Amino acid sequence: MTDPVPAVHAHGLDEIQALVGTELGPTPWCPFGTEELSRFTALGDEVRSGLSPAPTPDGVVGAAFALACGPQLGTSLVEFDGFAHGLNYGYNRVQVSGELPLGSRFRMRQIVVSAERTGAGVHVVARQAYEAEGADEPFCIALAVSRLFD
Known part of the structure; x- marks a missing residue:
């Protein structure tokens, strides 16, 4: 198992672009238990994106969490x-x-896919892979989009 790594600091567009293709991570392990699920489902619809008030802990709910x-x-x-x-x-x-089973732990690895200047800022896309403890493959992969403003 790989230990968590400290955060990388990137100052400005050139240093962010230098990270393109570099795997960052993993993060520390995060719990996904009944307490975390209860707090998550207690959030309003604007956060839960339409999950039912008492969702079952299947792959979709674990991934949404x-x-x-x-x-x-x-x-x-x-x-x-x-x-x-x-x-x-x-x-x-x-x-x-x-699936992310209830009672398990997960962590994330991230690869910066692109970083481009757009107007008064930088548009960053990163591939995030979420892995459950003990699993061979990630249970969820997402392209995260961020905008940084000068």
């Missing part, structure tokens, strides 16, 4: 310095190919 943790996990892997602020745009594409 993991994706909700994505922005925080991403900042534990890479910090973008030298910008006034950043915005998590969300996900371009999400592929759920397995």
Whole structure:
């Protein structure tokens, strides 16, 4: 098993572009138990994106929980310095190919796919792979989109 790694610091567009293709991670293990599921399902619909009030812990709910943790996990892997602020745009594409069992732990690895100057900022796309402890393959892969503003 690979140990968690400290966050990489990228200052400005050139240093972010230098990270393209580099795997960052993994993050520390995160629990997905009944307490985490209860707190997650207690959030309003604007956060849960239409999940039922008492969802069953299947692959979709586990992936939705993991994706909700994505922005925080991403900042534990890479910090973008030298910008006034950043915005998590969300996900371009999400592929759920397995389950995150209730009572398990998961972590994330991230690869910066692209970083491009757009107006007064930088548009960043990163491939996030979420893996359950003991699994051979990620249960969810997503393309996360962020915008950093000068």
